[in-house]
Amino acid sequence: MKASFPNRNAALILSAALALSPLAATAQQTTLSDIAVPSAPGEVQVRAHVLALKERASALGQDDSASRIFGGTPAQDGSWPAQVSLHSADKVDDTPESRFQSQFCGGSIIARQWILTAAHCVVGEDGSASDPASILVRSGAVDMRQGDLRKVARVIPHEAYNPTLIDNDIALLQLAEPITSSSGPVSAIHIQRQGEQPPNGPATVIGWGMLEDGKFPINLMETNIDIFPNDTCNAGMAEQTRRDMGGFLLGMGESNRIPIDKLEQAFAILAQNIGDALTDGMVCAGTQSGQRTMCNGDSGGPLMVRAANGEWLQVGVVSWNRKPIGANKNCGHESLYGVYTRVSKYFDWIAGHVQG
Numbered sequence: 440m441k442a443s444f445p446n447r448n449a450a451l452i453l454s455a456a457l458a459l460s461p462l463a464a465t466a467q468q469t470t471l472s473d474i475a476v477p478s479a480p481g482e483v484q485v486r487a488h489v490l491a492l493k494e495r496a497s498a499l500g501q502d503d504s505a506s507r508i509f510g511g512t513p514a515q516d517g518s519w520p521a522q523v524s525l526h527s528a529d530k531v532d533d534t535p536e537s538r539f540q541s542q543f544c545g546g547s548i549i550a551r552q553w554i555l556t557a558a559h560c561v562v563g564e565d566g567s568a569s570d571p572a573s574i575l576v577r578s579g580a581v582d583m584r585q586g587d588l589r590k591v592a593r594v595i596p597h598e599a600y601n602p603t604l605i606d607n608d609i610a611l612l613q614l615a616e617p618i619t620s621s622s623g624p625v626s627a628i629h630i631q632r633q634g635e636q637p638p639n640g641p642a643t644v645i646g647w648g649m650l651e652d653g654k655f656p657i658n659l660m661e662t663n664i665d666i667f668p669n670d671t672c673n674a675g676m677a678e679q680t681r682r683d684m685g686g687f688l689l690g691m692g693e694s695n696r697i698p699i700d701k702l703e704q705a706f707a708i709l710a711q712n713i714g715d716a717l718t719d720g721m722v723c724a725g726t727q728s729g730q731r732t733m734c735n736g737d738s739g740g741p742l743m744v745r746a747a748n749g750e751w752l753q754v755g756v757v758s759w760n761r762k763p764i765g766a767n768k769n770c771g772h773e774s775l776y777g778v779y780t781r782v783s784k785y786f787d788w789i790a791g792h793v794q795g
């Protein structure tokens with residue numbers, strides 16, 4: 440399923456790798472002799488509002504029979520009544536097609552007048568929050584062309600949101616009016632309370648994000664994944680960072696006639712000092728194969744687990760993932776799991792705004 444990320448040019452690959460990747464020194468096995476020179480820069484995928492809209496505008500929708508979204512399936516009507524989609528208001532007109540073309544992120548209803556989403560969905564490149572009038576929230580239907588469009592009164596990204604580390608990637612939207620009626624099923628989802636830990640094991644993520652063939656679905660998609668310890672994400676991203684960084688160094692060394700022994704020395708120093716990609720405000724989830732995951736356009740949507748009482752509990756918000764240098768697909772890469780904002784770290788922050 441989806442999420443969206445900005446491209447970094449080749450000159451920034453090294454700094455991005457150091458800032459955003461993890462690597463345990465004891466696991467360093469890769470050397471420059473194992474690495475091929477990349478043909479193109481890689482990406483840290485972070486769904487920017489404008490990028491998601493551009494991708495959607497250039498992709499055709501699947502019909503309702505679509506059965507694969509990185510291992511997912513179409514959701515049944517009414518199955519996820521708390522899920523909403525976010526739309527660019529200036530792209531919405533009276534046609535059903537405009538709803539499809541204008542969607543850029545997801546979100547979840549957590550109270551009658553409050554939507555939980557990702558900060559990167561509503562913060563511009565200049566660091567300012569989106570104008571509430573520029574966003575419409577669609578609820579009440581799994582079909583993108585149906586449901587109710589609702590106006591937004593306030594946009595509240597977390598004040599400590601860090602777009603470089605993609606940390607504190609959480610935001611609230613206050614609707615202009617509480618939800619009192621709907622053309623389709625709607626309800627609020629419970630969110631995990633402050634300090635509680637998401638259980639390792641089965642989870643579900645949903646969204647209208649990019650499919651495996653590069654298209655976007657009209658129907659909401661769902662896929663079953665697993666939550667892993669953050670060390671699992673950190674290890675996979677560390678290994679990929681070593682390869683990406685090594686490829687970058689080899690390419691730069693070849694074009695600038697840098698001796699290979701000097702490149703090996705630089706690589707060893709850098710590889711031993713890569714920090715963890717995930718902070719304690721993030722959750723690691725997906726599959727080791729990468730065949731079931733979120734992708735561009737799923738940003739802001741919920742990561743959920745079954746509570747002891749059988750009800751769904753939101754433990755994460757779709758935030759970011761990474762793809763290798765030169766990869767021909769945006770998502771679904773082996774050992775590169777999806778990263779979600781850890782809701783339980785921000786429960787008090789959320790409650791303070793909602794109750795206030």
